[in-house]
């Protein structure tokens with residue numbers, strides 16, 4: 132959007148500038164933050180234009196300003212306010228204590244060439260973190276290559292990683308470099324390393340030891356300088372104990388491990404992540420969640436972690452179409468209908484009092500409704516609220 136607007140302006144001989152505050156001169160202006168209409172923003176200085184023309188430009192600037200504001204948010208904030216807390220790190224979002232620890236660890240680990248093993252449940256951001264390590268390292272201007280070991284059979288993976296010589300196997304019609312050669316000087320992310328066969332584990336161990344390897348069907352020894360980052364959601368230590376994973380390779384990649392917290396252990400980051408994904412997947416203006424919808428998103432346990440949350444927000448943005456806000460009825464059924472069991476501990480540590488109150492209200496009503504088999508009169512008695520009030524709340528939270 133920003134590029135498009137800038138292009139339109141240039142064709143009319145106008146220049147788009149980022150300004151610290153609303154200009155006093157005649158100009159079209161759009162503030163970056165809705166909270167500070169006279170603060171930093173985008174401006175086009177055009178003293179010769181009429182008021183309607185300026186208004187037209189301003190509406191375009193409004194859209195471009197959203198882009199710029201999102202880009203600024205995405206940029207790393209080394210210190211957040213005066214608390215020193217960071218809310219993001221090279222595209223990783225979160226400010227929970229576990230994330231502060233992660234960012235501090237990444238600060239120390241990124242500049243080194245040491246192999247890193249990233250562990251975490253599905254969707255916790257393993258690939259994102261490996262990319263951040265590359266971006267925060269001296270290798271940032273070189274290649275970042277990703278391969279998923281579980282996506283290939285053994286022979287294919289061998290040739291994919293190390294390349295092959297012409298005629299090495301049927302179909303090898305010419306010499307081909309492998310991904311390790313392509314990644315030379317850069318960073319290689321080997322995903323699902325636990326799925327790699329023992330024979331390939333030997334080859335990877337060799338590259339880690341002195342950077343050397345041979346292409347499939349070749350005898351020439353080649354050398355590369357590659358920093359390796361590995362990830363797995365399997366228990367490699369147990370695989371070593373069962374003889375499924377080589378112990379020497381395990382120790383080699385296990386030098387530095389980064390364990391990513393599941394989302395349920397940093398629930399206070401859910402609002403921040405929702406904001407981030409609403410901005411990232413927006414097509415025009417950023418949409419808002421209604422309080423009931425936000426409360427249900429905050430209460431849901433997110434077993435699929437950040438990926439599940441991102442997919443849900445993207446889906447909501449699409450389904451909401453042109454509407455400025457997203458209500459609870461658009462949520463995926465599994466999330467809309469999710470109700471905590473009676474023994475679930477109160478997990479309403481969201482940082483926002485209204486959202487926490489709504490989450491608690493919804494939870495108590497849903498439990499009472501279940502306890503009384505959907506009988507509203509009895510559920511209302513139990514909760515010490517009027518029946519009318521209960522009916523209203525049941526509708527609000529879609530608990531029928």
Ligand SMILES: Nc1ncnc2c1ncn2[C@@H]1O[C@H](COP(=O)(O)OP(=O)(O)OP(=O)(O)O)[C@@H](O)[C@H]1O
Nearest residue numbers: 222223224252253254255256257258259437438441
């Ligand atoms: N902390 C985070 N901040 C912002 N986005 C995140 C974060 N963690 C994960 N994501 C997003 O969630 C999605 C899944 O992340 P990623 O692919 O890195 O997870 P993964 O651990 O590799 O998952 P899997 O185990 O399924 O391979 C991506 O779109 C990623 O950008």
Ligand SMILES: [Mg+2]
Nearest residue numbers: 254257258322
């Ligand atoms: Mg992954």
